[in-house]
Amino acid sequence: MKRLKQHVIWGQRGSFILAATGSAVGLGNIWKFPYITGENGGGAFVLMYLLCILLIGIPIMMAEILMGRRARANPIIATAELCEAAGASKLWTGIGWMGALAGLVILSFYTVIAGWTLEYIVAAVSGEFTGLTGEASKQLFDGLLADPGKMLQWHTLFTLMTVVILALGVTRGLESSVRVMMPLLFVLLLVLLGYAAVEGEFATSLRFMFSFNPQDISWESALVAMGHSFFTLSLGMGAIMAYGAYMPSNQSVSRTVLYVALLDTLVALVAGVAIFALVFATPGISPGSGPGLMFVTLPVAFGNMSAGLVFGAIFFVMVMLAAWTSTISLLEPGVAYLNERFGFNRVAASILLGVVAWAMGLGSVWSFNDWSAKQFLWGKSYFDTMDFIATNIMLPLGGVLIALFVGWKLRDHHILHELASESPRLVRWWRPVLKFISPVAVLVVLINGIFPVLRAVFVE
Numbered sequence: 001m002k003r004l005k006q007h008v009i010w011g012q013r014g015s016f017i018l019a020a021t022g023s024a025v026g027l028g029n030i031w032k033f034p035y036i037t038g039e040n041g042g043g044a045f046v047l048m049y050l051l052c053i054l055l056i057g058i059p060i061m062m063a064e065i066l067m068g069r070r071a072r073a074n075p076i077i078a079t080a081e082l083c084e085a086a087g088a089s090k091l092w093t094g095i096g097w098m099g100a101l102a103g104l105v106i107l108s109f110y111t112v113i114a115g116w117t118l119e120y121i122v123a124a125v126s127g128e129f130t131g132l133t134g135e136a137s138k139q140l141f142d143g144l145l146a147d148p149g150k151m152l153q154w155h156t157l158f159t160l161m162t163v164v165i166l167a168l169g170v171t172r173g174l175e176s177s178v179r180v181m182m183p184l185l186f187v188l189l190l191v192l193l194g195y196a197a198v199e200g201e202f203a204t205s206l207r208f209m210f211s212f213n214p215q216d217i218s219w220e221s222a223l224v225a226m227g228h229s230f231f232t233l234s235l236g237m238g239a240i241m242a243y244g245a246y247m248p249s250n251q252s253v254s255r256t257v258l259y260v261a262l263l264d265t266l267v268a269l270v271a272g273v274a275i276f277a278l279v280f281a282t283p284g285i286s287p288g289s290g291p292g293l294m295f296v297t298l299p300v301a302f303g304n305m306s307a308g309l310v311f312g313a314i315f316f317v318m319v320m321l322a323a324w325t326s327t328i329s330l331l332e333p334g335v336a337y338l339n340e341r342f343g344f345n346r347v348a349a350s351i352l353l354g355v356v357a358w359a360m361g362l363g364s365v366w367s368f369n370d371w372s373a374k375q376f377l378w379g380k381s382y383f384d385t386m387d388f389i390a391t392n393i394m395l396p397l398g399g400v401l402i403a404l405f406v407g408w409k410l411r412d413h414h415i416l417h418e419l420a421s422e423s424p425r426l427v428r429w430w431r432p433v434l435k436f437i438s439p440v441a442v443l444v445v446l447i448n449g450i451f452p453v454l455r456a457v458f459v460e
């Protein structure tokens with residue numbers, strides 16, 4: 001495939017780790033991980049999740065980085081060039097195309113939810129959490145969902161924030177922003193952990209998150225853990241591959257991946273411990289309260305604690321930063337493609353794709369109000385349809401294909417020199433896991449994800 005420009009490489013130490021961690025740490029860690037842990041029983045779920053990170057997440061992340069760094073191009077051109085080099089069928093190029101498309105789809109609804117954090121920062125600062133009861137908190141949240149104008153305003157603002165960073169370029173935009181935002185995010189998280197230790201039921205929370213009860217292990221929760229390990233590390237859609245193209249050649253891929261996976265997991269665990277400590281300290285609310293945990297339950301906890309407004313605002317700023325460093329990685333594969341393939345400048349490419357994602361997100365905004373009765377695929381709302389297609393189909397499919405492509409199609413001479421400075425023991429371990437274990441595990445996630453729909457279409 002024709003390409004116009006040589007890629008930039010991030011010069012400053014640690015930039016790649018910060019950017020990849022920024023992509024990985026997002027709503028998945030702070031919003032989703034705690035509530036699915038709550039719903040699936042705590043400790044046993046955490047253990048399964050860690051196992052999935054090790055057997056699925058880490059091997060596939062290494063594969064994505066290697067592809068990006070080897071080709072030094074965006075995921076579409078990278079897969080095309082590697083296909084050609086390996087003499088593999090052109091169909092494998094679908095990995096890059098599907099990834100860029102999945103990025104647009106995820107971005108379109110991710111900014112809708114990320115927009116809620118902006119509303120909640122304003123709500124915390126303006127004292128709306130004070131003395132909040134469970135009922136009033138639910139009304140506050142339902143009021144936001146029922147107001148398409150307000151939701152649209154935050155969706156638009158979050159999309160704009162994403163476009164601005166991408167338009168500033170790979171060094172001035174992406175690299176500079178993660179170097180500020182990620183350390184800030186870590187500091188805010190530690191502040192919140194300290195607050196939860198003082199104000200919350202810390203010991204109860206630790207017991208909930210880490211006490212292991214074998215009865216809680218079930219097939220369903222294992223599948224949730226597998227699927228989540230994948231989403232939380234931003235795998236399967238080329239975001240990490242796109243960043244891999246900017247990674248210096250002398251940096252160790254395996255060590256970097258371990259850092260990213262460790263940081264991502266730590267943020268999820270620390271956020272979980274802090275959130276549950278605050279929730280357990282508030283009478284009348286429960287930890288297993290599903291998706292409403294962050295936007296309904298937690299504001300009640302903040303509203304009834306000392307200095308809860310300040311720490312409530314800090315919490316939602318932290319979630320906003322986490323989401324922001326993820327949204328930029330969702331659009332980067334597409335922006336880099338338009339730039340490297342057709343010579344679009346970054347400003348034009350970012351605006352163009354930002355507008356496309358924004359427009360696709362309108363349906364997600366309306367899913368909670370004007371379109372709440374409308375059904376799209378298989379009885380799902382527009383929002384759930386988009387989430388389903390991207391998270392349950394495109395990401396796992398991308399992941400299986402990446403594992404198979406790097407595991408089976410690329411020969412040693414295509415990638416081994418990228419791994420020259422890595423520990424030989426690790427490389428020996430990585431290849432078989434990538435060839436056999438990861439694709440099978442992700443395939444199980446994929447089949448399970450589409451199974452309810454297949455049943456709905458063919459059986460019921």
Ligand code: PFF
Pocket residue numbers: 023024025026027028029103106231232233234235237238239240326327329330
């Ligand atoms: N990893 C992000 C999260 O946990 O919220 C979500 C995500 C970002 C998925 C970027 C995929 C991606 F490319």
